[in-house]
Each structure stands twice: as C-alpha cells, then as structure tokens.
Amino acid sequence: FYFRNKHRPFLLFYSLLHVHTPLITTEKFLGRSRHGLYGDNVEEMDWIVGRLLDVIDKEGLKNTTFIYFASDHGGFVEAHRGNAQLGGWNGIYKGGKGMGGWEGGIRVPGIVRWPGVLPADIVIGEPTSLMDIFPTVVHLAGGIVPQDRVIDGRTLLPLLQGTAQHSEHEFMFHYCGVFLHAVRWHQKDSGTIWKAHYATPVFQPEDAGACFGRRICPCSGDGVTHHDPPLLFDLSQDPSEANPLSADTEPL
Secondary structure (H helix, E strand, O other), X not given: OHHHHOOOOOOOOOOOOOOOOOOOOOHHHOOOOOOHHHHHHHXXXXXXXXXXXXXXXXXXXXXXXXXXXXXXOOOOOOOEEOOEEOOOOOOOOOOOXXXXXXXXXXXXXXXXXXXXXXXXXXXXXXXXXXXXXHXXXXXXXXXXXXXXXXXXXOOOHHHHHOOOOOOOOOEEEEEEOOXXXXXXXXXXXXXXXXXEEEEEEOOEOOOOOOEOOOXXXXXXXXXXXXXXXXXXXXXXXXXXXXXXOXXXXXXX
C-alpha cells in the first residue's frame, strides 16, 4: 500500500481487533506481559502500531503524514474469565464499554503525531469526539464538508496547532444505542464542563461500576434508572462522577 501511494496523498484506516474480547493473541506474544492475556494483547497491538510507524518513517513520510490513534470505547469492565479481568481498566472513570453516559465508557485515548507541523509533547484537555476525524481529514485534503446537512464533527486542526484554545463543541450528546443517556455542556468562559445524566445503567452489584449480572449494561428497560431531575456533575472538579450536585450544594 505505502509503496503504491507514497508519492501521492493516501488514507490508511487500520482497525485493530486488539484489546477487544476474546483477546486473540498470536503465539509470539503469549506470556509477554505481567498482566496476563490482556497485557499480551496490548503488547501485540503496540508492536503492530510500531511496525506501521516504522514504515512511514523509512519511506520519508514522517513529516507529511497526519496520524491519529484512538479507541471506539472505554475498557470492557464485565469481561472476566474466572478471577482474571479480560477487558481493560478505566482508571478513575466510572463505568465502561456499552455505557452511553459514564466517562469510563466514552472517554478514550486520543494520540496525534505530525512532526514538523504540530508541536510535540502537548496535552489538550478540551472535549473532542471521534466524529471530529471526518472534518479534520476533509480539511487536510483541501475539501469542504457537505453543506446540505448538519455535520456534528469539528476540525481538530485549530486546537492541535494552538490557534484555538477551546473546542468548538459547546454541547456533546451521549447516546446508548438510540437512547440519550447524558449531555455535557462546555462553559467556555469559565472552562467548566457540566454533565447531566438522564438515564444510567443499574449496576450489579450496586457499587460495582459494571453490570456483572448481565455481561454488559443495557441501554433501556428495567436495567436503566431514569433521573428527573437529571444527575448533574461538574467534570472539571469531579471527573470520577462521584458527587452529584444539588440546588442545596450548588445554587448556580
């Protein structure tokens, strides 16, 4: 692919099965990690990404190639075999894969590389979306996004190049299937990110942060709690979504 296209623009989308159950790991990487089969799978994914980057570097495409590495959802917390957890870990964030509202299900890695164009070693703490990849790629290719419909994504280039300090996303809506579970409001003048949950999955057990009794949390029905008024969190102060705000504690 690279050899056929290295002298002209190309788009390579490489979708990895790795760190996704059932964790199919080749023999070469079994037992590599201290963290069991999941760790082995991460090691193999790391090797694959390294091979791709090596080819880009060897072909002299390093400074002309925009690379975006991400995941489509947070770690799958219900995936277990015996006492071994097979589905990753979401750190301080509540919930996981299949949950359309909690941060552990929707907050994912986003790593960008474009030497010579984008500054290195910076961290951008603004809300962005995987939907932003489409307008970003269109922008890079010199095109314009369709004007006859609403495009939810926003080009990432101003944020990445430092010409904009804030994401263009003021509101972001988080669905579980077709059901709206949560919405965030990025209050740009203060930098505060508020998040309201209209529905949340019923965890089993209650404090587990997962739906172990069902293997994955449902989006509707008796496996979901509806909140009226919604649960409200200040993500800038409480990224773990541990302390819902109330009119008594937060008059604003």
